Amino acid sequence: MSAEASAILKNLxxxxxxxxxxxxxxxxxxxxxEEPFILQLIQYIGRFRGKQIRPALLLMIxxxxxxxxxxxxxxxxxxxxxxxxxxxxxxxxxxSAALRRNVETLHRRxxxxxxxxxxDFIYSRAFALSTEVPGMAQVLSQxxxxxxxxxxxxxxxxxxxxxxxxIYFKIIFKKTAILYAVACELGGCLSRFDPEDCRKLRQFGxxxxxxxxxxxxxxxxxxxxxxxxxxxxxxxHQGKVTLPLLYYFKSLQGQAKAAxxxxxxxxxxxxxxxxxxxxxxxxxxALQSAFQRAEEFIQSAKSTITGFPTCLRECxxxxxxxxxxxxx
Amino acid sequence: MSAEASAILKNLxxxxxxxxxxxxxxxxxxxxxEEPFILQLIQYIGRFRGKQIRPALLLMIxxxxxxxxxxxxxxxxxxxxxxxxxxxxxxxxxxSAALRRNVETLHRRxxxxxxxxxxDFIYSRAFALSTEVPGMAQVLSQxxxxxxxxxxxxxxxxxxxxxxxxIYFKIIFKKTAILYAVACELGGCLSRFDPEDCRKLRQFGxxxxxxxxxxxxxxxxxxxxxxxxxxxxxxxHQGKVTLPLLYYFKSLQGQAKAAxxxxxxxxxxxxxxxxxxxxxxxxxxALQSAFQRAEEFIQSAKSTITGFPTCLRECxxxxxxxxxxxxx
Numbered sequence: 236m237s238a239e240a241s242a243i244l245k246n247l248x249x250x251x252x253x254x255x256x257x258x259x260x261x262x263x264x265x266x267x268x269e270e271p272f273i274l275q276l277i278q279y280i281g282r283f284r285g286k287q288i289r290p291a292l293l294l295m296i297x298x299x300x301x302x303x304x305x306x307x308x309x310x311x312x313x314x315x316x317x318x319x320x321x322x323x324x325x326x327x328x329x330x331s332a333a334l335r336r337n338v339e340t341l342h343r344r345x346x347x348x349x350x351x352x353x354x355d356f357i358y359s360r361a362f363a364l365s366t367e368v369p370g371m372a373q374v375l376s377q378x379x380x381x382x383x384x385x386x387x388x389x390x391x392x393x394x395x396x397x398x399x400x401x402i403y404f405k406i407i408f409k410k411t412a413i414l415y416a417v418a419c420e421l422g423g424c425l426s427r428f429d430p431e432d433c434r435k436l437r438q439f440g441x442x443x444x445x446x447x448x449x450x451x452x453x454x455x456x457x458x459x460x461x462x463x464x465x466x467x468x469x470x471x472h473q474g475k476v477t478l479p480l481l482y483y484f485k486s487l488q489g490q491a492k493a494a495x496x497x498x499x500x501x502x503x504x505x506x507x508x509x510x511x512x513x514x515x516x517x518x519x520x521a522l523q524s525a526f527q528r529a530e531e532f533i534q535s536a537k538s539t540i541t542g543f544p545t546c547l548r549e550c551x552x553x554x555x556x557x558x559x560x561x562x563x
Numbered sequence: 564m565s566a567e568a569s570a571i572l573k574n575l576x577x578x579x580x581x582x583x584x585x586x587x588x589x590x591x592x593x594x595x596x597e598e599p600f601i602l603q604l605i606q607y608i609g610r611f612r613g614k615q616i617r618p619a620l621l622l623m624i625x626x627x628x629x630x631x632x633x634x635x636x637x638x639x640x641x642x643x644x645x646x647x648x649x650x651x652x653x654x655x656x657x658x659s660a661a662l663r664r665n666v667e668t669l670h671r672r673x674x675x676x677x678x679x680x681x682x683d684f685i686y687s688r689a690f691a692l693s694t695e696v697p698g699m700a701q702v703l704s705q706x707x708x709x710x711x712x713x714x715x716x717x718x719x720x721x722x723x724x725x726x727x728x729x730i731y732f733k734i735i736f737k738k739t740a741i742l743y744a745v746a747c748e749l750g751g752c753l754s755r756f757d758p759e760d761c762r763k764l765r766q767f768g769x770x771x772x773x774x775x776x777x778x779x780x781x782x783x784x785x786x787x788x789x790x791x792x793x794x795x796x797x798x799x800h801q802g803k804v805t806l807p808l809l810y811y812f813k814s815l816q817g818q819a820k821a822a823x824x825x826x827x828x829x830x831x832x833x834x835x836x837x838x839x840x841x842x843x844x845x846x847x848x849a850l851q852s853a854f855q856r857a858e859e860f861i862q863s864a865k866s867t868i869t870g871f872p873t874c875l876r877e878c879x880x881x882x883x884x885x886x887x888x889x890x891x
Contacts, residue, residue: 269712270712270715270716270719272715272716272719273712273715276715325679325680325683328675328679329675329676329679329680347656347657348657348718349715349718351653351656351657351679351682352653352657352711352714352715352718353711353715354679354683355649355653355682355683355686355707355711356708356711356712356715358683358686358687359686359690359704359705359707359708359710359711360704360708362687362690362700362704362707363701363704363705363708366694366700366701366704367701372690372694372700372704373691373694373695376687376688376690376691376694376700377687377691379683379687379690380684380687380688380691382687383680383681383683383684383687384597384598384601384684386680387598387600387601387604387677387680387681387684388598388600390676390677390680391598391600
């Protein structure tokens with residue numbers, strides 16, 4: 236994380252510092268009695284814990300929406316963070332990633348067996364916890380199912396630069412945005428917001444999540460590995476078609492280069508060609524267009540919550556701005 | 564499956580043929596509207612579907628326990644089969660298995676990414692379905708959590724022939740027996756059996772599951788790949804310490820061979836040594852002792868249900884006998 240982003244985040248989380256501490260204590264106590272081997276793995280995975288934006292959103296909504304943050308808020312915030320952690324552990328296997336937050340990934344350090352099983356372990360524990368709060372288990376298990384569906388859709392569309400924006404947006408809606416949407420919506424539900432406001436929170440979270448993923452996909456072309464804390468440039472290498480590449484491909488319309496790019500992606504790219512394509516994505520405007528699309532989603536997110544109480548609205552706006560700034 | 568085992572099973576499932584059909588129709592309809600890619604994968608995984616003993620137990624208990632088999636029975640039977648399928652898909656990755664029921668495993672056919680995600684997809688769908696029947700979601704997600712815990716415990720104790728029986732039984736209790744226990748117990752719960760009978764069904768399922776896993780572990784040393792339909796001899800190769808090996812190690816007590824075996828397991832075994840150890844496990848009585856232990860669990864299972872209505876009792880006894888006979 237850049238110093239700037241880190242400072243913003245600290246400021247942003249100031250109103251919910253106590254609640255973030257409750258969340259961390261909850262996660263610690265939840266696993267305190269596990270077998271030593273599992274405890275060790277859980278603690279290792281804890282080192283990947285980052286900004287915890289999803290649970291933070293839920294807690295902010297609970298705290299600043301006029302109600303009180305209850306044990307139920309903390310539990311469901313923990314469940315959401317656990318679901319996110321489990322997807323990361325499995326994603327890192329899928330992506331053959333070596334680093335996550337500058338720490339060796341679980342499958343590199345402990346082997347694939349352990350990584351597959353720890354993902355399953357965390358998912359199932361998250362579901363078990365969610366059943367302790369009425370009305371939560373169904374939406375959270377369906378959300379997880381949608382996330383997997385989105386990831387499979389992405390695999391299905393690898394190496395296809397002509398798959399179109401619509402498929403891309405469907406993929407990131409499912410694999411990323413929905414968990415933001417549910418974090419925000421459930422924050423509202425647990426605080427007994429009226430249904431219309433819960434719906435708005437869901438829409439806010441969806442737009443925020445879409446922007447988050449687009450920025451993530453932009454960073455894969457433009458980020459600094461040390462700042463981002465994970466391997467970059469992997470999307471193109473793995474044939475994952477993200478918005479910057481889609482826009483670059485679109486910009487080539489009608490040119491012989493478009494057909495050549497499509498053809499080139501069918502087989503593993505040479506390092507030189509990969510570098511060349513990444514450079515053109517960065518320099519020919521595609522990256523900028525993609526980033527603008529993220530900005531539009533943030534505008535849309537903000538417009539949904541204009542009628543919210545000032546305190547909550549300003550806080551959610553700041554999170555929205557942060558999602559864009561983390562590119563630096 | 565041997566012709567003998569197959570004939571037994573056909574006879575055994577005769578009273579619940581309609582219910583098994585309902586289960587299969589349910590599973591088909593549940594996924595009918597998925598994206599074509601996911602549907603294709605689900606249908607592929609369907610080819611691994613075997614004896615479906617766990618859901619069959621639940622349905623037998625529902626049908627022969629004096630009540631009626633409802634949509635809830637079918638749904639929870641499906642959830643249990645789905646949880647089992649998801650563990651198989653992930654297990655096959657962990658075991659680098661090439662075949663399952665004589666069909667190429669999912670990760671071999673479609674790659675690891677797809678296999679990891681399809682396991683997650685099926686788990687999360689199973690949890691989502693379980694929330695539709697009151698009181699089921701918590702026990703089923705906790706059970707899945709215990710299964711993962713057991714598998715991790717097994718990984719932790721690889722290459723340790725002196726780990727002792729107690730750890731072995733703890734591992735198979737968690738990774739295998741508990742799902743049998745829950746299938747039987749929930750069959751009783753859904754049919755409004757009294758709590759004492761539900762407890763007995765759970766105990767019956769536990770013993771049955773312990774026996775099932777021991778027989779499975781014996782078959783890995785003594786089975787015929789064509790009959791069993793999967794790669795055999797993999798436990799020793801992977802350093803998984805199962806009951807036949809534990810008993811063999813115990814039989815060497817005090818001999819220099821014991822220390823040599825312990826030492827040998829620390830590094831990958833040569834093919835010749837692997838063959839030699841497997842032969843001794845088969846021929847020096849260890850395999851037979853392990854099988855006897857499975858028979859004791861079956862005796863215990865049967866003794867728990869002596870007071871049950873004749874029809875149900877006889878049916879459950881036949882399943883118990885089948886678990887032992889499938890070694891042929």
